[in-house]
Amino acid sequence: MTDPAFPSSADVAARVIAVIRDVLALESDDVPATSRLREDLGADSVDAVMLVMALEREFNGKISDEDAARLTTVGEVVDQVRLRIGEQTLS
């Protein structure tokens, strides 16, 4: 059994991608980790704000504005969420 407070890495990645697809209304379910949010996936500045809010809701945590501003690829978003979830769950 998995502890829901400690989601597996693969599970986090899948959930992050689901949120990104939802916020950016992406039809394809093939969203590689190297995809850039703005250039490849068409995110604008409003989408970026929406994405942070949606991730915070999905994972019940907080992503700082400074961290959010540094995120450019899907993989970086996944890593950021893994890092923050780990910290906030342990703290």
Added chain:
Amino acid sequence: MSRRRVAVTGIGMVSPVGGSAAECWDACLTGRAAVAPIPDHWLRWNGFQSTVWAPLPEVDFEAAGITSLEAMRLDRAAMLAVVAAGEALADAGLEASLADAKRGIWRLAGIDCDRAGVFMGTAVGGITTLIIAQNSHLLGPVQPLKSRGEPEALDPATDALDTLLASLPRRFNPFAVSMIMPNAVSATLGIRYSLRGPNATCAVACAAGTAAVGHALRSIRGGDTDMVLCGGAEFVGDPFGGVFRAFDTAKTLASMVDRPETANRPFDRGRTGFLLAEGGAGVLICEEWEHARRRGARIQAEIVGYGESFDAYSMMIMDPAGEQLSRTIGAALADAGIGPGDVDYVNAHGTGTVANDEVESAVIERLYGSRPLVSATKSLTGHCLGASGAIEAAITALSLRDQRVHGCVNLENPVRPLNFARRSTDARLAWAVSQSSAFGGHNAAVVMRQAVT
């Protein structure tokens, strides 16, 4: 050349008495009024003179097509407007198809969006968002505070602070500006349905919904638009009753101590104030007559006249002489090409405040006499502020469509011997007026006619 005529082809509503136009109309006709005690936890902040309000029913926003992401960037007033607009468009037989999923933009089939407009009223815009954002702002530094002491030994101040801290959202909403601004309601609808004609917000308090309908009439009649989505939306159910307190402190609210459930009694001699509604929205789809006929739409009523004026007297009290309200109605009737004697039904502003009902009933008596049926929708819904005029215009259109008038709840000893409808009644209605007055001194009246080709 004859004037362009304006048809009402769709109606949508959310109010304390129902989550749809059909539910609201049925509640009005069966006399199911909304009244309930204010939330207990508000009393941690203040003792109120009034202890009742008209809360909204549960609204299923997702079922109404508002995604959970959209809900994060919309004030509740705009969300209520979207619900009512969606219902009104469906009622008008206008099909919407999704054009841009990311932005939540839809297109209406068969509508020239450059010639379609939006006029929406609101009294206080996104005030709930403002209040929540300000709570976040002020309490951010003390958010890490935890409650001290045992629950049974909590002092009221700690208890209040803990409750407030627990209510704070995760972050200060980055969309706050676009949620607070009063034009957010009309802009939300314009974006959502790709309506690119005139888009304006009528911020004339409790006359806002009526003014919005009137300006829709003028826009279509004047040739700027062929179709207008108009009405009003409001939401004042902030978490701790701050807006309620503002009205309560101003001594405007119904405060019957012994029988609070009957406190909402427009035009009764025992009235003490109005029953504040948590919110509401009313939307009417107005179309140029031939535009509506060409696409085979069902025409529910015709909007035929509008008048507006300003008291220039007091921010909080109507001019006791009622001259400007009288002049407003006269102008609306003249615009419709009829006289006061032709009016069969007056949907009155009828708030239940001592001042309004005294002045308005005198104006009605002087102008129309005692022939037309008179009722006050607020006796059922409570006062939905900027949405009230739109809800009442919608009720007036439904009265003309169904040839029925709803009654005035709790009216036992009328302030004047007008032809008040005490309970719902069948009636032959050709012409009807919906009239409103507002804080600030704004007056507005629309005249409607039974749909006849």
